[in-house]
Amino acid sequence: MEGNVNSYVYELYSPLTVSEFFNHPIFSTVLKNNVGDVEFKRLKNYFKVPKLNLKDYIDITHPFDLTFKSVNIENFKEDDEVLKKEKGYLNYSYEFDFDTLISSMPKGLFNPKALTKSIKELITNLNFLYKMSPIEMSDVVKISLNEKGLIDKELLKENVRKYYEYNNDGKSPTLLFKSERVSSSRKENNSLNRLLNVFETTKPYDFLKSKYKGVRPTSKDMQILEMILVDLQFSPAVCNVLIDFILKTQNNRLVKSYVEVIAGEWKRADLKTAKEAMEYAENTYKKLKQNNTKKSNVKKQETIPEWFGKVHEKEEMNDTELEGFFKEFS
Secondary structure, X not given: OEOOEOOOOOOOOEOOOHHHHHOOOOHHHHHHHHHHHHHHHHHHHHOOOOOOOOOXXXXXXXXXXXXXXXXXXOOOOOOOOOOOOOEOOOOOOOOOOHHHHHHOOOOOOOOHHHOOHHHHHHHXXXXXXXXXXXXXXXXXXXXXXXXXXXXXHHHHHHHHHHHHHHOOOOOOOOOOOOOOOOOHHHOOOOHHHHHHHHHHHXXXXXXXXXXXXXXXXXXXXXXXXXXXXXXXXXXXXXXXXXXXXXXXXXXXXXXXXXXXXXXXXXXHOOOOOHHHHHHHHHHHHHHHHHOOHHHOOOOOXXXXXXXXXHHOOOOOOOHHHOOOOOHHHO
């Protein structure tokens, strides 16, 4: 900063080599999804180096020391100012939970030392692209181990892609720039919109984990979560609303048989967004109240989830802000 003028220093990195680009789990996938299979293969073939059969050839390259000799002139000094090739690496604002991944692997099957720097970088990139929880990633890692118990990189990339496509109707992911613009319908910073934002931006695993006060959920609850996301293919946002609704109305219990009934009903209703799910939950709760008049004098329940205040630093809300979904749960 010089006076009122901002001064910036730009650090430039060399682009990835062709080999690095086409073998990168994110860039190669995004390129293929955006240009299509035909153009992707054409581009890849363009940069391929032909393989030559050198069986009948003789290597006539001379050794370096037989080509050049050293003479005493001036002492060599390394020059730090000479142009060098520096690579840039993808940085993320979050850290992948490798501790959970390791704890989810069967003992004796996987050696934690196999998580080298390059393997961790690969898993972090795959996690960003395919949006997988540590539990989901551990399941894929299990079937991507070689005979030595080490992670096969190519097999891992293939299995993660297959897992994603299986759970997303054969679709592949791509990248979009995040927009900071807020739609007019969501500009109001009231409690409902803030909760909608939490439902839409929180991973179901993290959402369920928040119900356990930050402790990893039980295996039975994780199976229920897997059933909702994998078997019924709920969107993460709708899954979060469903979990929250059932815990609120069932005294903080997740009973698989009951969850299956409600989840099946919501699936038939074809709910796509958190807002649709919240409106559906509101109407369902109205019917429950009408059919259960005996409980009309039951003490009012807290309408805001326990985790909400922690995420938003326990901000106070006026009664006028509690509308829609909250109003019917009061």
